Amino acid sequence: MPATPAWPPRSAPRLFVESELAEGQLITIDGQPAHYLSRVMRVSEGNAVILCDDKTGEWACRVVEAGKRHVNVETVERLREREQVPDLWLCPALLKKDRFDTVLEKATELGVREIRPVITRRCVADKLNADRAHMIVTEAAEQCARTALPGLTAPEKLDTFLRDFPAGRALFFADELGGSPTAKAFAAHGAPAAILIGPEGGFDDAEREAIRAHPQAKPITLGPRILRGETAAIAAVSQWMGASGDW
Structure with missing residues (x-):
């Protein structure tokens, strides 16, 4: 039969x-x-x-x-049952709408727990359509069979983000001027963690200085090439998931 x-x-x-x-x-x-x-x-x-x-x-x-x-x-x-999501926040600077849509979609597929957009001086956008963003992460979660939606916060200015950043969480920040190799940094500091990604033009000097002065900040390098904001976000999350997440 x-x-x-x-x-x-x-x-x-x-x-x-x-x-x-x-x-x-x-x-x-x-x-x-x-x-x-x-x-x-x-x-x-x-x-x-x-x-x-x-x-x-x-x-x-x-x-x-x-x-x-x-x-x-x-x-x-x-x-x-609802899955246990690795305790990783992605904190990307706002980008142009279509590029930031890609960040929202791929971060969801890769398994981040929260997406926390930030606003920096060189951002080309300073607002995020909350309903549209929620729709994008929901559809991405449906497509990749997640059982838990990522948290999604309203965009906040970088200085507010740094001021309110919680103790006990590593803050990896992708610095095009250099830092520790991601594999080494991620292996040394697991969850809870956050990855801060700058805008297309990068962080300005004052912002970079403020981030590096934060007690939990850990500068990382994503290699010898300058990456677009959405590429940097995807690359960094992928490497963290490989080293410390659920891959």
């Missing part, structure tokens, strides 16, 4: 929802997520959907009703 197909299938669509989930619960999905399920994924009664609530974990659900404006699903079983 043919083998019984696995349920839920690996191809089942994934969504984050705001309500806390429990077994046997009826959930109504509306708005854009309902449009995605019904019009894009074309789910129908009996199909599987995987929901995450950023609290209890990941749940396999069965579609009860698929309408044009809403989709009703019933939670069947919990597949995974």
Whole structure:
């Protein structure tokens, strides 16, 4: 006899929802997520959907009703508890919208716990659309099967960031003028940690001096080439995850 197909299938669509989930619960999905399920994924009664609530974990659900404006699903079983995310903050200077979108997306995929944007003197932007940013990290978490959304704070000026930086957390800052090799620095100081990345034009002299004067600051180098802000963020997080994270 043919083998019984696995349920839920690996191809089942994934969504984050705001309500806390429990077994046997009826959930109504509306708005854009309902449009995605019904019009894009074309789910129908009996199909599987995987929901995450950023609290209890990941749940396999069965579609009860698929309408044009809403989709009703019933939670069947919990597949995974909410994951333990490595205690790494990414603290990137704001970039142009499309480039910062990339930072948000890739930082989520790579597994950071929090994204804390900063504003420096050479930033080309000083605002962040919070709703858009939340949508980007949520969609990235859905795509890469995270069960925990990264925290996302409002942008703050560099001097405020340094003043309020918590004790006990290493502050690695990517300095194009040089520092310790990342492999050595990350191996010596694990979590909790934060990585501070500058804007396209880099930190100015006064900012660099203020960062280096911070008692928890640890200058690092990302190699002999000057990297764009989004490339530096991705490279630094990748190396930290390889040395101290969940890779």
